[in-house]
Amino acid sequence: MRTLLWSVAAAFTLCLATPAAAQPEDAYAPARAIVADIGKIVTPNGVQETFEVTLGGARQVVNVRGADRDNPILIFVHGGPGAVEMPFAWAFQRPWEDVFTVVQYDQRGAGRSYPLNDPKALAPTMTVDRYRDDAIELIELLQKRYAKRKVVLLGHSWGSIVGLSVAMKRPDLLYAYVGVGQGIDFREGEKVGMAWTRAKALVAGNSEAVAAIDALAPYPQGDFTIAKADGWRKYAIPYGSLIYNKPDLTYYFQTPRLSPEYSEADRQAWGKGSEFSVTTLWPRLANVSFKPVRKLDVPLVFLLGRHDYTVPSPVAAAWFAKVKAPSKKLVWFEHSAHMPMVEEPGHFFAALLRDVLPLTKDKK
Template identity: 85%
Template sequence: MRFSILVAATLAALSTPAAAQSEDPYAPARAIVADIGKIVTPNGVQETFEVTLGGARQVVNVRGADRDNPILIFVHGGPGAVEMPFAWAFQRPWEDVFTVVHYDQRGAGRSYPLNDPEALARTMTPERYRDDAIELIEHLQKRYGKKKVVLMGHSWGSIVGLSVALKRPDLLHAYVGVGQGIDFRKGEKAGMAWTRAKALADGNKEAVAAIEALAPYPQGEFTIAKADGWRKYAIPYGSLMYNKPDLKRYFQTPLLSPEYGPDDIGAWGKGSAFSVATLWPRLADVSFKSVRKMEVPIVLLLGRHDYTVPSPVAADWFAKVEAPSKRLVWLEHSAHMPMVEEPGRFFAALLRDVLPLTDAEATP
């Protein structure tokens, strides 16, 4: 889950002098990235299209070197933290073995300006996002002639993804959780405790006082302002990206994305602020702690140092759950963004632990 303070940091990072000098100063560099990443294989697929899911128009991007490869759907975090404009920086190797799908969820990114926010806000519940994902899977099955897909949920998207795996395991080869959320209140409590301990060790009295002042959160009122209140201090301690307190360059990644122009970046900022403010209070009591059995193979790819969505909470749940097969992979030099922090080891885990689970594609 990446929250509104990160949206603010992103918009600040994109407000560069270069941006003020030209309407789109990054267009030449974006064209180079697009040319490098162009899918040129005979049976490849590279397309962006719009689909209506649960009555909301949403933008979908599909890339892969061979459309006969298994489909992997990436469910982005946030709420509202789209991954499509970041994917060019880490995803290209995936596309040799998977057909990779990103979609900007209702109220987020390129999907934000396609729908009336006031009307959309009433529909923004965890259950609706789950059912959007199910509708998307069924659409992709028909579009590409597939029986099942791999579903990867990151951060907030792991709540959506795990919900899909519970409701419709028949649609999936496997569920892959990255920065896996299990219990919102428990996760917030663990993250706050970790951050307070870091601040105490660092002699950061301001941070300690600010975190203590949030009490009784995460009990009681569940607001994004309080969630941001402790993450403001956690991120510089490496809760989001291990040993990388300055995230300015990372948040400039969308400037070079072939999938996002200046207007799309503006929509991303507006949609992220809208999504997290609308949806966060509705997530307070979302929990999978009572789930003890899954009907689909599960793979968790967890950053050892993730305290944005604390990985120990997911690991404890994983140890107790039963599944047809299960695998927990620790990324030892990662926090919440292991696909960016350790892209080689992350891709190796996809090849070793996820791709073999798709071998039964031909089985009815």
């Protein structure tokens, strides 16, 4: 089972590191019940529901939470591919729910959606365009379900590829597009990340890492395989490319064990779906690039970790400086890498309040 994937898909390996037989689900049930009770939406006009939808012919699981259904909708498009955010959201999302109706969904082939579809039938459909159109269908469904005119779309890591694609095709659906860990050009991102990691290894005297990275050549040119992507990230993560100054991620990746939204079976499905998603999708992403895009017709907010070299933030910042949009705002998180919503949750929420919420105007 692969352990290092493009975004936080590595999470499933760490989360499942202790076998279920050794740590039965019941051992966590009391803690999950406490978390569920703390997070229960009790406001009169609140919303808290999980349901299945069919998007582009694939059944997918959607979770919606908010203190007031009259608040604007914010849809979180998770990374990976296959690195679902739903089982982590309880740890950082609750403050958002006072001002947004927050939507998490497990994309086709991922998390709780994985066992709902035949992987063999699903695999040929797994393209950027299909994920983009799934997101568009979801937005339109939510518009009707909650009587909204537009939504805020937040894309993280791989989800930022999906989100930016939606912003290009259907800006009329969005109040704003928010990019976190924003991907712009896959091959350039890999090149920059590898160079950063090699430089860190040189300073540290890690000759093993330097040799291993050099041996990946000519990657990221030529064959674009997940094995080669994993080949440099296993050295980058200990240098803080994923979470700044925190090379040991084990405790964070135990978070889903306490998620009210994920059972033991769901976590097992997450692991299988993550492996399936990234293996299927990665070779198809080699030439995905937004570099030619010079104009968007939707307000644009980038929330970038200064130390992100999982999906290198300098690449996103350079593109952001050139693109034109009705409004633009780039916020740097100085003590974050790829996961600013987790690394600096207070600053992240403040940015949502200050730079995103005002863009929703009429809140519908």
